[in-house]
Amino acid sequence: MSIQSVATRPFSGQKPGTSGLRKKVSVFRQPHYLENFVQSIFDTVPELRGGTLVLGGDGRYYNRVAVQTILRMAAANGVAQVLVGQGGLLSTPAVSCVIRTRGATGGIVLSASHNPGGPDEDFGIKYNVSNGGPAPEKITEAIHARTEAIEVYRTVDAAELDLDTLGSTELAGMSVEVIDPVADYAALMEKLFDFGAIRALFASGFRMRFDAMNAITGPYAHEILEGRLGAPAGTVVRGTPLEDFGGAHPDPNLVHAHDLVELMMGAGAPDFGAASDGDGDRNMILGRGFYVTPSDSLAVLAANATLIPAYAGGLKGVARSMPTSMAVDRVAAALGLNCYETPTGWKFFGNLLDAGCITFCGEESFGTGSDHVREKDGLWAVLAWLNVLAVRREPLADIVRAHWASYGRNVYTRHDYEGIDSAVADELMADLRASLQSLPGCVLDGLSVTSADDFTYTDPVDGSVSRKQGVRVAFSDDSRIVYRLSGTGTQGATLRVYIERHEADADKHGLDPQQALAALIVLADRIAGITSRTGRPAPDVIT
Numbered sequence: 411m412s413i414q415s416v417a418t419r420p421f422s423g424q425k426p427g428t429s430g431l432r433k434k435v436s437v438f439r440q441p442h443y444l445e446n447f448v449q450s451i452f453d454t455v456p457e458l459r460g461g462t463l464v465l466g467g468d469g470r471y472y473n474r475v476a477v478q479t480i481l482r483m484a485a486a487n488g489v490a491q492v493l494v495g496q497g498g499l500l501s502t503p504a505v506s507c508v509i510r511t512r513g514a515t516g517g518i519v520l521s522a523s524h525n526p527g528g529p530d531e532d533f534g535i536k537y538n539v540s541n542g543g544p545a546p547e548k549i550t551e552a553i554h555a556r557t558e559a560i561e562v563y564r565t566v567d568a569a570e571l572d573l574d575t576l577g578s579t580e581l582a583g584m585s586v587e588v589i590d591p592v593a594d595y596a597a598l599m600e601k602l603f604d605f606g607a608i609r610a611l612f613a614s615g616f617r618m619r620f621d622a623m624n625a626i627t628g629p630y631a632h633e634i635l636e637g638r639l640g641a642p643a644g645t646v647v648r649g650t651p652l653e654d655f656g657g658a659h660p661d662p663n664l665v666h667a668h669d670l671v672e673l674m675m676g677a678g679a680p681d682f683g684a685a686s687d688g689d690g691d692r693n694m695i696l697g698r699g700f701y702v703t704p705s706d707s708l709a710v711l712a713a714n715a716t717l718i719p720a721y722a723g724g725l726k727g728v729a730r731s732m733p734t735s736m737a738v739d740r741v742a743a744a745l746g747l748n749c750y751e752t753p754t755g756w757k758f759f760g761n762l763l764d765a766g767c768i769t770f771c772g773e774e775s776f777g778t779g780s781d782h783v784r785e786k787d788g789l790w791a792v793l794a795w796l797n798v799l800a801v802r803r804e805p806l807a808d809i810v811r812a813h814w815a816s817y818g819r820n821v822y823t824r825h826d827y828e829g830i831d832s833a834v835a836d837e838l839m840a841d842l843r844a845s846l847q848s849l850p851g852c853v854l855d856g857l858s859v860t861s862a863d864d865f866t867y868t869d870p871v872d873g874s875v876s877r878k879q880g881v882r883v884a885f886s887d888d889s890r891i892v893y894r895l896s897g898t899g900t901q902g903a904t905l906r907v908y909i910e911r912h913e914a915d916a917d918k919h920g921l922d923p924q925q926a927l928a929a930l931i932v933l934a935d936r937i938a939g940i941t942s943r944t945g946r947p948a949p950d951v952i953t
């Protein structure tokens with residue numbers, strides 16, 4: 411089989427964002443578009459020649475086509491071996507796991523995470539490096555630079571490979587192993603968690619519902635929850651990955667996982683409910699009649715970590731993104747652990763995990779994980795909760811309320827103003843930044859400002875500095891308001907306002923956060939002039 415060199419011309423805008431290159435399927439379908447980006451990866455990462463590449467995606471529309479294209483190009487670029495998930499499937503945390511357990515050179519994840527899929531929706535491609543995590547900016551920038559100069563890509567003329575049969579085959583001298591997408595990941599989970607205790611929990615009549623949202627975690631959840639842990643058949647719903655996710659928006663939150671939320675809040679709810687997103691890295695956790703915020707989830711798991719076999723010796727440290735509530739800080743303080751505050755984005759945890767500074771980390775944006783892989787991991791969080799529930803044998807809501815009783819509750823809400831004019835949003839943030847110096851010492855609505863800054867992060871491992879990561883205003887009663895513009899929005903700008911207050915009084919822990927935070931919510935608008943500048947009387951989304 412001969413290698414073909416195909417002449418091509420650069421496409422503009424092949425710049426990977428926070429999580430790889432994400433575009434509409436129609437963009438990826440343009441002749442040479444995917445090929446240009448993939449060749450740019452091979453050109454930027456010479457170690458792939460003669461190396462091992464892990465390949466798979468969340469099964470969305472175009473996944474299969476892209477896998478075949480990448481396999482042919484990998485062969486032409488001298489990759490020695492590709493490990494590809496059966497059916498072209500691998501969740502994002504599973505790619506990370508397989509790269510690490512098989513000692514691969516890197517991996518390619520095909521996904522647009524929680525964005526809808528289908529011919530008119532989104533597709534994405536991301537390169538992960540040998541630690542299992544997303545390529546650092548240095549590499550993604552080099553890939554982007556390469557896309558702007560590319561003149562030729564390499565491929566082989568070969569028939570489509572059968573991706574549905576497990577086992578090894580060969581493509582133009584390159585070995586291709588079709589692997590079970592679940593096996594390595596499930597084996598890792600079995601090492602981390604007390605499967606015996608969780609099996610006993612299910613055997614005792616404990617009931618859960620896992621909503622895979624027609625996305626990638628279906629096969630993982632069927633095998634692990636129903637197969638290995640003995641949860642009754644039917645525990646996993648929407649468990650078959652569909653190319654268009656059944657027309658649903660595969661994002662596990664109170665809006666998009668609506669049926670699960672309704673079930674958990676209604677009469678006859680099971681003991682435990684959970685969901686994960688399109689590519690399996692996000693999670694949402696619910697108890698009977700009870701929603702756990704991602705910030706609380708991180709804090710409660712950190713406080714209970716030693717109940718889980720892999721973490722029985724204690725945590726090395728914890729980290730949260732800056733806008734995530736400070737609940738985990740209190741746990742860290744009580745346990746004598748370092749707690750790191752990073753900018754928004756999972757990639758900022760990578761160095762801390764690699765250097766052994768932290769074991770658990772999490773974000774308010776439904777991401778939780780540990781040092782077992784280098785991506786956030788939805789099912790890991792679900793299994794961590796199941797392990798804690800299996801040991802404590804208390805209702806989930808009681809566990810969280812008891813946590814609040816000992817640490818106080820970090821009452822928390824996020825208000826999103828979506829699709830606002832970018833110029834208005836930029837001006838709002840600029841004026842806010844300009845007012846920061848004058849804020850400390852001011853008394854606003856009876857609350858005294860103790861500090862106000864624009865968050866700058868200095869990575870303690872490599873010393874790199876990230877500026878302008880969000881404005882924080884802190885008050886003397888342990889409350890704070892954080893403002894930042896979303897880095898993932900697609901239309902105009904999305905202003906996110908994160909509002910939090912520590913409530914020590916257990917009698918007030920049951921209050922609705924919107925009520926408990928009412929005064930701060932008014933103040934948040936006053937400080938930034940949100941309504942007057944945007945004309946929006948209220949946020950579009952409250953979580």
Ligand code: G6P
Pocket residue numbers: 428429754755756757773775777895896897898899906
């Ligand atoms: C993605 C990243 C997360 C990050 C989130 C922030 O999901 O994987 O690590 O927290 O984006 O999104 P935002 O829209 O707030 O910038």
Ligand code: ZN
Pocket residue numbers: 523524687688689690691692
């Ligand atoms: Zn995701």
